[in-house]
Amino acid sequence: MAKSDKINFSTPSGFPEFLPSEKRLEVYLLDIIRRVFESYGFTPIETPAVERLEVLQAKGNQGDNIIYGIEPILPPNRQAEKDKSGETGSEARALKFDQTVPFAAYIARHLNELTFPFARYQMDMVFRGERAKDGRFRQFRQCDIDVVARGKLSLLYDAQMPAIITEIFEAINIGDFVIRINNRKILTGFFQSVGVAENQIKACIGIIDNLEKIGETKVKLELEKEGISLEQTEKIIEFIKIDGSVDDVLDKLKHLAQHFPEAEQFNLGVSELETVINGVRDLGVADKRFCIDLSIARGLNYYTGTVYETTLIGHEALGSICSGGRYEELVGMFLGEKMPGVGISIGLTRLISRLLKAGILNTLSATPTQVVVVNMQEDLMPVYLKVSQQLRQAGINVVTNFEKRPLGKQFQAADKQGIQFCVIIGADEAAAQKSSLKDLKSGEQVEVALADLAEEVKRRLV
Numbered sequence: 001m002a003k004s005d006k007i008n009f010s011t012p013s014g015f016p017e018f019l020p021s022e023k024r025l026e027v028y029l030l031d032i033i034r035r036v037f038e039s040y041g042f043t044p045i046e047t048p049a050v051e052r053l054e055v056l057q058a059k060g061n062q063g064d065n066i067i068y069g070i071e072p073i074l075p076p077n078r079q080a081e082k083d084k085s086g087e088t089g090s091e092a093r094a095l096k097f098d099q100t101v102p103f104a105a106y107i108a109r110h111l112n113e114l115t116f117p118f119a120r121y122q123m124d125m126v127f128r129g130e131r132a133k134d135g136r137f138r139q140f141r142q143c144d145i146d147v148v149a150r151g152k153l154s155l156l157y158d159a160q161m162p163a164i165i166t167e168i169f170e171a172i173n174i175g176d177f178v179i180r181i182n183n184r185k186i187l188t189g190f191f192q193s194v195g196v197a198e199n200q201i202k203a204c205i206g207i208i209d210n211l212e213k214i215g216e217t218k219v220k221l222e223l224e225k226e227g228i229s230l231e232q233t234e235k236i237i238e239f240i241k242i243d244g245s246v247d248d249v250l251d252k253l254k255h256l257a258q259h260f261p262e263a264e265q266f267n268l269g270v271s272e273l274e275t276v277i278n279g280v281r282d283l284g285v286a287d288k289r290f291c292i293d294l295s296i297a298r299g300l301n302y303y304t305g306t307v308y309e310t311t312l313i314g315h316e317a318l319g320s321i322c323s324g325g326r327y328e329e330l331v332g333m334f335l336g337e338k339m340p341g342v343g344i345s346i347g348l349t350r351l352i353s354r355l356l357k358a359g360i361l362n363t364l365s366a367t368p369t370q371v372v373v374v375n376m377q378e379d380l381m382p383v384y385l386k387v388s389q390q391l392r393q394a395g396i397n398v399v400t401n402f403e404k405r406p407l408g409k410q411f412q413a414a415d416k417q418g419i420q421f422c423v424i425i426g427a428d429e430a431a432a433q434k435s436s437l438k439d440l441k442s443g444e445q446v447e448v449a450l451a452d453l454a455e456e457v458k459r460r461l462v
Helices: 020-039 076-085 100-109 156-172 184-193 198-209 211-225 230-240 246-259 264-282 348-357 378-393 407-416 427-431 450-460
Strands: 050-052 093-095 118-122 125-127 139-148 177-183 290-292 303-312 322-327 341-347 371-373 398-400 421-424 434-439 445-449
Touching (some): 050 100, 100 341, 156 303, 156 341, 177 184, 184 230, 198 230, 246 264, 264 290, 264 303, 303 341, 378 450, 445 450
Antiparallel strands (some): 125 139, 139 341, 177 303, 322 341, 434 445
């Protein structure tokens, strides 16, 4: 191949590729997340990476997300088929940008095969055509749970979400975090009470949701562009700044509700929020783990009730590390019936990237191997294979060196990968049914009977 024909094999911008030590960390975190999800009765599903474009864009579900379209690329010898391959209308396809919209379509496709309330989890890849930058990717893994019912869904499902978030992040041990909870009905009702027109409310909620990103001054300017008066803006800013303990904020909201006796949405939102908070406490979530934050809105229009964002204390610049909320119309729009749901999402790829950079998490060793059975001489390979299998049957991860190399080189290779133990068996050891066990961390080497080798390794594993 000529130099000018050299292929650029670097990864496309925004499409991450993990080294083994990073991938092992992801698998470790996935196992923790899966265990917690399943402890609350969520069951796994997987939806296709590709959905019909009209599904992803139905009723404004796309939000601000840039969708990747899918178009066939024909080989040179099949270009005559090009005119026949175009996909338009209902045949146009695209990569999914989140899990929630495809989940809604999944329920519509399998309605008569599922039992409701239906609680599922997914750990799939999603794709967004946003500008790639540090900690922001075009392909990333999301870990989602949602529960959907037909007709009515208890608010206690909303209360479960902070309990699940708490268990996951405490198990990961990432430090102090707080789950910020709100209810969009409260925001909608408040906007109504100060005279914001119905056709302006969604835009205003989207602006409020960007408060942390753009700051108070820009929020005021954006509200002004939407035609919100200075007096209304001041009331809105004052309202979303209400803070204090959970009980303090609830009391303030109840007090305000007395002044808005006809604001049905506001009063309903306050009532729902109190029910959720009581449930969160009944589930044993410590008060330090959650708060009420009236500025939390979640930008996607399909959220209608409870909303959540999780912030790592001391690392607020990382943004939300887990978010979600309740929706009423998302699933039903495909079926023409009321199907409320609530869910949360962890953008795991983004989270890993951010936490590694901040030094909050560390990668694991490049291999799960715990023991290497070194190769002292080729004719002892039957012994090495037998010993390796005995260790595996005892639950120990083992690599057998099939090629004979200098012993020091074999130690070096094991140590480079973070493998702790090497089993050494020469002719004399094999005849005596013994081995030497070398701990590469401490440098210690001990003689162990082959019959006792597995137990000795398990005892010494750290």
